[in-house]
Every structure is written in structure tokens, then in C-alpha cells.
Amino acid sequence: MVTRGTLVAYAFALIACGSSSTQTDAGADAANTNDADVDAGVINVAPVIVDQGPAGVGAVNVLYTTITLCIPGTTTCQTIDHVEVDTGSVGLRIVSSVLDAFLILPAATAGSGNPLIECYQYADGYNWGPVVTADVHIGGETAASVPIQIAGGAASTPAPSACSSAGSEEDTVPTLGGNGLVGIGFQAADCGNACANTTTPRTGSYYSCTGTTCTPAAVPIASQVQNPVSLFPSDNNGVAVELPAIDPGGAATVTGSLIFGIGTASNNALGAAQIITIDATTGYFTTVFADQTLAASFIDSGSVSYAFPDTAIPQCTTGSLTGFFCPPTSLSLMATNTGQNHVSIATPFNVADANGLYGNGDAALNDLAITAFTPGYFDWGLSFFYGRTVFTAISGAMTPGGAGPYFAY
Amino acid sequence: MSSRRAWPILSLLLGLVSPRGAGAALGGDAASIAADSATLGGTREITRTVAWEVHVLRLPSGTVVREYVLRGGKVFAIAWGGPVIPNLRLLLGSYFEPYVKSPQGRASGHHLRVVATPNWVVQSAGHTQGFLGRAWLPTELPAGFDLDTVRAW
Numbered sequence: 001m002v003t004r005g006t007l008v009a010y011a012f013a014l015i016a017c018g019s020s021s022t023q024t025d026a027g028a029d030a031a032n033t034n035d036a037d038v039d040a041g042v043i044n045v046a047p048v049i050v051d052q053g054p055a056g057v058g059a060v061n062v063l064y065t066t067i068t069l070c071i072p073g074t075t076t077c078q079t080i081d082h083v084e085v086d087t088g089s090v091g092l093r094i095v096s097s098v099l100d101a102f103l104i105l106p107a108a109t110a111g112s113g114n115p116l117i118e119c120y121q122y123a124d125g126y127n128w129g130p131v132v133t134a135d136v137h138i139g140g141e142t143a144a145s146v147p148i149q150i151a152g153g154a155a156s157t158p159a160p161s162a163c164s165s166a167g168s169e170e171d172t173v174p175t176l177g178g179n180g181l182v183g184i185g186f187q188a189a190d191c192g193n194a195c196a197n198t199t200t201p202r203t204g205s206y207y208s209c210t211g212t213t214c215t216p217a218a219v220p221i222a223s224q225v226q227n228p229v230s231l232f233p234s235d236n237n238g239v240a241v242e243l244p245a246i247d248p249g250g251a252a253t254v255t256g257s258l259i260f261g262i263g264t265a266s267n268n269a270l271g272a273a274q275i276i277t278i279d280a281t282t283g284y285f286t287t288v289f290a291d292q293t294l295a296a297s298f299i300d301s302g303s304v305s306y307a308f309p310d311t312a313i314p315q316c317t318t319g320s321l322t323g324f325f326c327p328p329t330s331l332s333l334m335a336t337n338t339g340q341n342h343v344s345i346a347t348p349f350n351v352a353d354a355n356g357l358y359g360n361g362d363a364a365l366n367d368l369a370i371t372a373f374t375p376g377y378f379d380w381g382l383s384f385f386y387g388r389t390v391f392t393a394i395s396g397a398m399t400p401g402g403a404g405p406y407f408a409y
Numbered sequence: 410m411s412s413r414r415a416w417p418i419l420s421l422l423l424g425l426v427s428p429r430g431a432g433a434a435l436g437g438d439a440a441s442i443a444a445d446s447a448t449l450g451g452t453r454e455i456t457r458t459v460a461w462e463v464h465v466l467r468l469p470s471g472t473v474v475r476e477y478v479l480r481g482g483k484v485f486a487i488a489w490g491g492p493v494i495p496n497l498r499l500l501l502g503s504y505f506e507p508y509v510k511s512p513q514g515r516a517s518g519h520h521l522r523v524v525a526t527p528n529w530v531v532q533s534a535g536h537t538q539g540f541l542g543r544a545w546l547p548t549e550l551p552a553g554f555d556l557d558t559v560r561a562w
């Protein structure tokens with residue numbers, strides 16, 4: 001459900017905790033805050049939920065939060081629930097059909113002055129729609145004038161072939177699986193230098209469009225669709241996703257916290273978490289599992305399950321579960337994740353019968369795994385997040401554990 | 410099929426080169442790889458074994474595409490890896506529409522898409538700036554070919 005919101009709650013929250021949120025050295029001010037104060041004044045937390053998603057989606061292991069969009073500098077706002085939380089992509093994208101007519105967000109233009117329309121790829125498809133600017137509120141945090149994408153908002157301009165050839169269009173609530181998606185991965189902008197190159201801007205990303213004709217457009221990094229976290233005034237160096245442990249059989253729904261900042265407040269200290277640094281371009285680290293060295297591995301809340309290559313574990317025979325693992329008894333397995341910093345984390349995980357797990361009708365499944373169809377990677381999807389706090393540090397941002405990009409848990 | 414190409418004239422020329430129709434890379438012939446390379450830009454290197462060739466296309470986007478073709482025969486496998494998913498409509502040809510129209514399996518999320526049929530398989534995975542995938546024709550694989558070598562990352 002999408003509801004029209006007001007700014008009252010946010011304004012109140014910001015007033016209530018303004019003294020701590022506006023500190024320039026946010027890491028130093030919260031050390032003596034007790035739990036009661038955190039509960040009363042904390043602004044760097046957004047509730048998240050794993051449930052079945054918007055009506056008709058029937059989601060499993062999809063993490064959602066609620067976001068409020070405002071016309072920049074105004075109190076004309078809309079609150080949108082069931083926005084997918086994805087640490088494996090970058091940028092906020094809202095499905096055009098859920099936006100209220102009153103929320104007219106200013107459109108970005110390419111250098112040519114024509115509308116700027118983006119193609120954003122996922123492994124399974126793409127979003128196609130204009131770049132607009134909005135003030136973005138998540139939890140108690142606000143990022144002002146953020147370039148975001150309206151997925152499906154350029155219906156009269158067909159996606160260029162270099163875009164539509166990536167997979168299937170995911171510009172509706174059922175195809176995206178949510179009312180929107182917020183990418184809070186390890187980059188600050190969703191493309192980077194390749195799309196800023198004025199000589200040969202990358203095809204398949206940003207386009208200057210007139211009528212139905214689109215040509216690749218160079219977009220300065222700061223004008224690309226942004227990770228909203230990096231634009232918060234503080235708590236902007238990364239995120240922590242914190243979900244409770246659940247029973248092996250799954251849980252109907254799970255609630256947790258999306259915490260902004262790493263080591264910037266009492267609720268987001270690294271503590272005992274170990275850091276594995278990652279490739280600054282791809283985000284990959286190396287997983288060693290069952291004598292396989294998987295050098296293109298990543299942690300990703302936007303993947304529903306573990307995904308790894310294993311020819312020994314029986315796969316499900318049910319058609320809709322093709323590729324998922326269906327071991328007759330649950331397996332306790334071990335892998336080692338190693339960062340570019342040579343830190344290794346021995347990481348136990350369990351795999352259970354996907355057929356049985358799905359049969360429960362639960363939205364949250366912690367022991368769900370699928371075979372990694374392409375060799376060479378281990379995807380630590382949402383199955384991995386239950387019972388942990390998983391940190392994702394943004395590239396180039398300083399944290400008490402060093403500069404991003406890294407994962408820590 | 411060649412009718413989907415942006416440049417009908419190029420298709421016509423390819424048709425002359427390959428009377429059976431150059432079609433798309435997967436299931437097409439070596440000439441179709443040259444056509445892919447010309448359309449996608451970048452460079453192409455070829456390594457040869459007794460039975461097959463591997464054409465490595467390094468695209469301007471930074472993405473690498475590897476096409477595996479039987480000598481004198483069909484392209485039987487393709488792999489890709491890099492910051493951008495390459496033009497799968499071009500590379501998969503007649504298999505592209507069935508691929509994108511196939512129902513997703515149970516909730517595989519945005520970082521994995523797999524369609525497997527007896528005659529063709531497409532697997533796409535990865536995340537922002539780090540995509541990888543492959544496609545192949547199970548009935549066309551040469552004897553002794555190791556599918557695990559179909560990778561571009």
C-alpha cells in the first residue's frame with residue numbers, strides 16, 4: 001500500500017535529535033548515549049521487514065523498507081512502503097505507477113537540454129525511466145535533492161536496444177517485486193566514470209532523449225542516480241543491516257533494522273565484526289568452499305538466497321524450484337571468505353530442502369540455497385543476513401575500520 | 410534473427426556471406442561473431458583448438474564476451490563478464506525472446522536469472538558493475554568440451 005504522507009513526523013524527529021544529527025564529527029558524540037536515549041532520539045535507523053511484499057507479489061526473502069519522497073525544498077511528499085533494500089545495487093528507483101499525481105518531481109536534463117533517461121541493469125533485467133530529483137527521507141535521515149529514477153516513467157520513449165537487450169523490463173510492481181528499490185551498495189553513484197566520459201559515454205546506461213530517439217549521454221558523477229546514504233549529512237559512510245535469527249524452518253515475517261553509518265553512533269559500531277575489503281570496481285571478494293576458489297563472490301541483500309556451485313548436493317526436481325538445493329537432510333556447511341586485505345572469515349551456513357521451506361508459506365527462509373549456475377562465484381544473499389549485522393562500507397568513505405569499500409560481519 | 414538487426418543493409422551483406430543466414434551468434438557461424446564484433450565495437454582475438462575456436466571480444470564498455478564456435482560449425486556457447494550486460498538480443502539471437510519471456514523461477518531476485526531447456530540454457534548473475542553469465546546449446550557441445558571453461562571473468 002502506498003500512502004500519502006506528511007512531513008510532520010520527520011520534522012519532529014529531526015527537531016528531537018537535531019543536536020546529534022548535525023554534528024560534523026558524528027563518531028564522537030554518541031559514545032555516552034544510553035539505550036533509552038537511543039530509542040528516543042535515534043535518527044539513523046529505518047525499520048525493515050521481510051514479508052510477502054505488495055499485494056500479488058508473494059515475495060520470499062525480499063527485504064523492504066519505507067521511504068518518503070518530497071519535492072525538493074517543500075513539504076509536498078509521498079510515503080512509499082515496500083521499497084526493496086538492495087546492498088547489491090546503487091540508487092533509488094520508484095515504479096512510476098505508484099507515484100501520486102501531485103508529486104511532480106523536477107526532471108533532470110542531459111547536457112543537451114533533453115530529458116535524461118536511464119537504463120539501469122540487473123542480472124535479470126532492467127529499469128528504464130527518467131532521472132528526477134527528490135528529497136529522500138529514510139528512517140530519520142534526509143538526503144536533499146537526490147537524483148533518483150522513475151522506473152517506467154518514460155513510456156512514450158522506448159528503451160534503446162542496448163538497454164532492452166539486457167533482459168526483461170522490470171518497471172511494474174509485480175516485475176520489480178516492490179513499489180521501488182533502494183540500492184545502498186558500496187558505490188556512491190550508480191555508474192561512475194564510465195558514464196561521465198564526455199567523449200564516449202557508456203551505452204546502455206544514460207540517454208539524452210528527444211521524442212523516441214535516444215543517444216548515450218555523458219553524466220557527471222554527482223548527477224548520476226545516487227546512493228542516498230552517501231548524501232546524508234552524517235551517518236553517510238555505509239550501512240548495517242541487522243536481522244534477528246530465525247528458526248531453520250523459516251518465519252512468516254521478520255522485522256529488523258537498516259542502520260545508517262558505520263561507527264558514527266552507538267548503534268552502528270563495528271564491534272567484533274571482521275572486515276573484508278573488496279574490489280573497488282566489482283565488489284568481489286574470494287570465497288573458498290568445498291575446495292573451490294570462487295573469486296567473484298559478493299554479499300547482497302537483494303539476492304534471495306545463498307548461491308554457490310556444488311555438484312554433490314541434490315537439486316530440487318520441482319519445475320519452479322529448478323536449481324535450488326533439496327538435500328534430504330539439512331546440511332551444515334563451512335566456507336571461508338577472504339578480502340583483498342587478506343583477512344579471512346570462516347563462515348558456517350546451513351542448507352535445507354527448498355521444497356520443504358517453500359511449502360511453509362513463510363516469507364523469510366534462512367537455509368535457502370540455489371546452485372550458482374555460472375562457475376566462479378558465491379552469492380551471499382538474504383539467507384545469510386538472518387542473525388547477523390552485515391556492514392557495507394561505501395567506496396572512499398572513511399570508517400573506524402578504514403576506508404571503504406568493504407563488507408564486515 | 411537477422412531481421413532484428415538495426416542495420417538491414419548489414420544483414421543483407423551477411424546473408425550473402427552466409428547463405429544459410431548469419432543469424433545471431435549463438436547457433437550462428439563464425440561470420441556471425443565477426444558481425445557481432447563489428448556491431449559491438451572493441452577488439453576481437455581468436456584462439457583455436459583442433460575442434461573449436463574461442464573468440465574473445467573486448468567491448469568498449471569494459472565487458473568481455475567469449476564466443477565458442479566449432480571450426481566450420483555453429484557457435485555453441487557464449488560467456489560474458491564485466492560492468493555492463495552485453496547486448497544479449499544480438500548475442501543470443503533467436504534465443505533472446507524466449508529467454509526474456511520465460512517465467513522467472515521461484516523468486517530468484519534481481520541478481521540471478523536462469524532459463525534452462527533441453528536445447529538451450531541462459532544463466533545471468535551478478536550485481537552493479539559486476540555482471541557475469543553464459544549461454545550454451547547442450548545438444549551442440551563438442552565431445553570433450555568442459556562447460557566450466559565457459560566463462561569470461
